[in-house]
Amino acid sequence: MNRLKLYIQLTRLDKPIGIVLLLWPTLGALWLASNGQPDWRLVLIFTLGTVLMRSAGCAVNDYADLDFDKYVKRTAERPLTSGKLAAWEGLAVAAALALISFALILPLNLLTKELSVAAVSIAASYPYFKRFFAIPQAYLGIAFGFGIPMAYAAVQATVPPVAWALLGANILWAIAYDTEYAMVDRDDDLKIGIKTSAITFGRFDVLAIMLCYAASGVIVLLVGWRYGLHTWFPAGLLLALGCALYHYTLIRGRERMRCFAAFRHNNWLGAAVFAGIALNFGLF
Secondary structure, X not given: OHHHHHHHHHOOOOOOHHXXXXXXHHHHHHHHHOOOOOOHHHHHHHHHHHHHHHHHHHHHHHHHOOOOHHHOOOOOOOOOOOOOOOHHHHHHHHHHHHHHHHHHOOOOOHHHHHHHHHHHHHHHHHHHHOOOOOXXXXXXXXXXXXXXXXXXXXXXXOOOHHHHHHHHHHHHHHHHHHHHHHXXXXXXXXXXXXXXXXXXXXXXXXXXXXXXXXXXXXXXXXXXXXXXXXXXXXXXXXXXXXXHHHHHHHHOOOXXXXXXXXXXXHHHHHHHHHHHHHHHOOOO
16 A cells, blocks of 8 residues: 555646646637537547646656755655655656556547547656756646647547647646746755746746736637637636636745645646636636
């Protein structure tokens, strides 16, 4: 049981915030691509795939950061860096979860399978971008949003421009919420030489976060208009705007735990946008 707990910690199944941050945009894309009538088998496949790939990504991340996490207060006790699990176990878990995830999409079309290979490659390479890329959160946004083009591919057998626009919105959203997350570790990251948007933006970090929220919201709003969504969809975006403004009140003082609270609250922002889409198509 103790070892099972370590594997749960490795894959962050005890911290599902990462799962929902991937899931809301993916579900939104499924609803939009199918005009509000997604095949429930696809909903199940993409939901399970999101859980599996996020868990695999966490294991890869901990393997890549094995020699860094021990110097960061928040991550020092993670299973790999603390030596409670061997490094090879992290890779084995990641590979097994990725294979199971790929097995889930075997019934789907070729384009979806091809995009899944790209998704795995992006997820696996993300941890290494922190070594040299000034805003790795942008790359994380691609990894966290790749379910969007995959959802369109699964439903329409093509990836239209609107899907890439939604991916762009997701990248901006990810920069916003992961910069909040990075603000928690900024002091430690400066010491060990890890690059993050919180360091790159410096004293403009709060402004950058709010601008990314705004730009992401504008793109999603334009996509909604493209689909002719009104009433519930704008209401969902207004709720999301309220969440973003609440996050400003949390992060403006740059206090570690309040920044972390803002990051976690993005679950509700994503949920508000998805609810607006789903309600407009008459799900509830």
